[in-house]
Amino acid sequence: MTLEFYGKKLGSRLLIGTALYPSPKILCDAVNASGSKLVTVSVRREAARERAGQGFWDLIKQLDVFVLPNTAGCKTVKEAVTTAQMARELFETNWIKLEVIANDDTLQPEIFGLVEAARILNDDGFKVFPYMTEDLGLAEKLVGSGCEVLMPWGAPIGSGQGFANPLALTTMRAYFPNIPLVIDAGIGAPSHAARAMEMGYDAVLLNTAIAKAGDPVKMGRAFARAIDAGRLAYESGLMEPRDMASPSTPVAGTPFFKIGDAS
Amino acid sequence: MKISVNGEAAETQAKNLQELCAALGHGHWQDRIATALNGDFVSVLARIGTRLNEHDSIEIVTPRQGG
Numbered sequence: 001m002t003l004e005f006y007g008k009k010l011g012s013r014l015l016i017g018t019a020l021y022p023s024p025k026i027l028c029d030a031v032n033a034s035g036s037k038l039v040t041v042s043v044r045r046e047a048a049r050e051r052a053g054q055g056f057w058d059l060i061k062q063l064d065v066f067v068l069p070n071t072a073g074c075k076t077v078k079e080a081v082t083t084a085q086m087a088r089e090l091f092e093t094n095w096i097k098l099e100v101i102a103n104d105d106t107l108q109p110e111i112f113g114l115v116e117a118a119r120i121l122n123d124d125g126f127k128v129f130p131y132m133t134e135d136l137g138l139a140e141k142l143v144g145s146g147c148e149v150l151m152p153w154g155a156p157i158g159s160g161q162g163f164a165n166p167l168a169l170t171t172m173r174a175y176f177p178n179i180p181l182v183i184d185a186g187i188g189a190p191s192h193a194a195r196a197m198e199m200g201y202d203a204v205l206l207n208t209a210i211a212k213a214g215d216p217v218k219m220g221r222a223f224a225r226a227i228d229a230g231r232l233a234y235e236s237g238l239m240e241p242r243d244m245a246s247p248s249t250p251v252a253g254t255p256f257f258k259i260g261d262a263s
Numbered sequence: 264m265k266i267s268v269n270g271e272a273a274e275t276q277a278k279n280l281q282e283l284c285a286a287l288g289h290g291h292w293q294d295r296i297a298t299a300l301n302g303d304f305v306s307v308l309a310r311i312g313t314r315l316n317e318h319d320s321i322e323i324v325t326p327r328q329g330g
Contacts (some may be wrong), residue, residue, distance in 0.1 A: 015329075018330075019328040019329055041324075041327065043297065043327060045269040046325040068281070070330070085304035086298070086299060086304055087297070089297045089306060089307060090326050091326060
């Protein structure tokens with residue numbers, strides 16, 4: 001089944017950030033190699049006459065991908081809402097990755113402000129992609145506010161730890177079978193991305209794992225393959241784990257077998 | 264008049280936000296900037312009608328890399 005966000009079809013389940021790359025060219029090459037069709041971007045203060053923003057905008061336009069602006073760094077509802085409004089005008093999209101951050105060390109979502117900001121932005125015509133914890137009560141409130149995509153963290157942003165709470169993420173998938181779910185943050189290796197797919201998540205969003213790799217372009221390809229493998233596995237139906245061994249070779253007809261040997 | 268632009272103190276004679284942006288080198292309508300005044304978003308079309316006052320705080324932002 002094709003991935004769809006707010007009625008738009010995406011040809012890839014890998015969503016990637018555009019920060020921290022060694023150069024603009026490597027960023028573009030990595031995005032292309034990864035097959036990603038959605039990149040995240042931000043808004044930042046412009047130094048007068050510097051024109052850095054225009055250069056970055058031209059670069060992103062070349063990539064021919066969906067653009068998802070974020071509200072990274074915002075700590076209050078007001079900051080997040082105003083940043084989203086500025087991003088909508090700058091990037092000509094009503095999609096917003098909504099971040100309201102509680103703490104600089106953990107970059108944990110500030111969930112009360114997140115719900116309030118999501119409600120304001122949904123009412124204002126935005127299509128909100130909330131960066132959130134895996135709490136189901138929070139998820140219910142975000143869906144109730146109008147969010148049609150949820151993006152729980154796997155582990156803290158930039159940590160590369162994979163999944164801090166895999167049980168809760170598995171529960172969330174089961175609880176919301178029909179809402180697109182994206183693991184956002186914490187993915188450090190292609191194996192984490194494959195596991196997210198095997199868990200039935202619809203997509204993964206990551207930045208550092210590709211941008212800070214020794215070879216970001218090759219790592220982009222690695223993530224693309226891991227995601228294909230994980231998704232195929234999920235669609236194929238994974239076997240149930242067992243506590244005890246179970247022989248795969250037929251027992252019947254085993255040479256030298258005697259009834260009394262069976263335990 | 265004393266104002267703040269992107270967190271730094273500044274002096275301006277600009278009467279409205281559009282004039283201020285132009286004075287700071289963002290005068291062309293195609294310049295890819297977005298603005299806020301005292302924490303509230305001001306759209307590109309509203310800049311010319313947005314008067315500036317002493318001690319106003321202005322944000323001028325552009326597209327940038329993000330995660």
